[in-house]
Amino acid sequence: MSEKTFRNFEREKGAQTPEIFVETTVAALKEQLGNDKVVLGLSGGVDSTVTAMLLHQAIGSNLHCIFVDHGLLRKNEFEQVLDSYRHIGLNVHGVRAGEEFLKELSGISDPEQKRKIIGRMFIEIFDQEAQRITEVKWLAQGTIYPDVIESISDKGPSVAVKSHHNVGGLPERMNLKVVEPLRMLYKDEVRLVGKALGMPPAFLERHPFPGPGLGIRVLGEITPEKVAILQEADAIFINELKQAGLYDKVWQAAAILLPVKSVGVVDDERTYEYSVVLRAVNSVDAMTAEWVRLPYEFLDKVSNEIINKVKGVNRVAYDISSKPPATIEWE
Numbered sequence: 248m249s250e251k252t253f254r255n256f257e258r259e260k261g262a263q264t265p266e267i268f269v270e271t272t273v274a275a276l277k278e279q280l281g282n283d284k285v286v287l288g289l290s291g292g293v294d295s296t297v298t299a300m301l302l303h304q305a306i307g308s309n310l311h312c313i314f315v316d317h318g319l320l321r322k323n324e325f326e327q328v329l330d331s332y333r334h335i336g337l338n339v340h341g342v343r344a345g346e347e348f349l350k351e352l353s354g355i356s357d358p359e360q361k362r363k364i365i366g367r368m369f370i371e372i373f374d375q376e377a378q379r380i381t382e383v384k385w386l387a388q389g390t391i392y393p394d395v396i397e398s399i400s401d402k403g404p405s406v407a408v409k410s411h412h413n414v415g416g417l418p419e420r421m422n423l424k425v426v427e428p429l430r431m432l433y434k435d436e437v438r439l440v441g442k443a444l445g446m447p448p449a450f451l452e453r454h455p456f457p458g459p460g461l462g463i464r465v466l467g468e469i470t471p472e473k474v475a476i477l478q479e480a481d482a483i484f485i486n487e488l489k490q491a492g493l494y495d496k497v498w499q500a501a502a503i504l505l506p507v508k509s510v511g512v513v514d515d516e517r518t519y520e521y522s523v524v525l526r527a528v529n530s531v532d533a534m535t536a537e538w539v540r541l542p543y544e545f546l547d548k549v550s551n552e553i554i555n556k557v558k559g560v561n562r563v564a565y566d567i568s569s570k571p572p573a574t575i576e577w578e
């Protein structure tokens with residue numbers, strides 16, 4: 248496999264197309280892996296899915312994918328994504344572990360501790376599931392170039408700011424060799440490769456979603472009730488973005504549930520409920536990001552929908568902070 252990104256390759260040798268990347272990478276994977284079994288964690292995101300599709304072309308049913316529901320996915324995401332994976336033809340084991348994750352997280356409000364617990368639980372459950380598959384030799388990962396850069400940077404910036412649960416830990420624990428076919432590509436190049444592989448547009452255009460999921464968007468202590476409230480509010484925001492034709496114009500959007508309650512009034516009755524913050528940013532590589540100037544009319548509609556339909560929420564705010572100094576996620 249070429250150790251060069253499209254961009255480097257283009258600069259040095261003329262055009263490299265996604266189709267050529269697919270062809271050479273699949274051939275290299277075939278040679279590297281032979282008849283070995285490979286296990287891969289799917290997250291519903293573009294990187295892990297493109298990794299799976301490349302490996303599927305190279306080694307077919309010797310690729311075993313594991314998709315863990317940590318109970319912190321978007322509303323109905325587990326079922327929908329699992330369906331799409333099966334539709335693509337992937338050999339995927341779905342594991343529902345929401346209750347176990349939420350139990351471990353109960354009473355914990357420190358963001359780093361939450362991330363670490365989710366990371367540890369993920370590794371444990373993934374490992375348990377992988378143990379059921381006999382004679383696995385390789386662990387495939389959807390690592391892309393910015394992940395590589397971040398993890399080798401001597402300043403260690405983002406790893407120190409927030410520990411990313413989905414980089415590292417697993418290979419050592421599982422004693423497997425690592426295969427990372429996308430490690431020299433940028434995000435936009437991964438999307439081009441996905442397109443060349445015939446990946447459905449709904450997958451390709453999906454906003455980035457963090458490994459710890461809604462666990463870092465329910466601020467402070469996570470409870471099943473808070474997760475359910477956030478899932479509803481988030482689903483309304485994302486659906487409205489899609490309906491207004493704004494989803495594809497925004498790099499990433501999210502709803503965040505604040506851990507404070509405030510006073511409101513409905514039908515002359517005083518309410519005391521949670522607040523939801525909406526966040527929409529544009530970015531190229533997630534290292535910097537600018538808040539999106541969503542139209543007031545749109546924000547007004549989403550706010551009304553959320554307050555009217557989501558029980559437990561009486562206030563909606565819009566985050567107008569850019570990165571830096573604010574990060575994209577709130578925890």
Ligand code: XMP
Nearest residue numbers: 410411412455456457458459533574575576
């Ligand atoms: P921040 O909040 O650091 O986020 O500005 C930058 C980008 O990274 C995503 N993010 C994560 N992705 N595991 C992931 O896979 C994580 O632990 C994680 N934390 C943040 C975030 O959604 C944004 O796209």
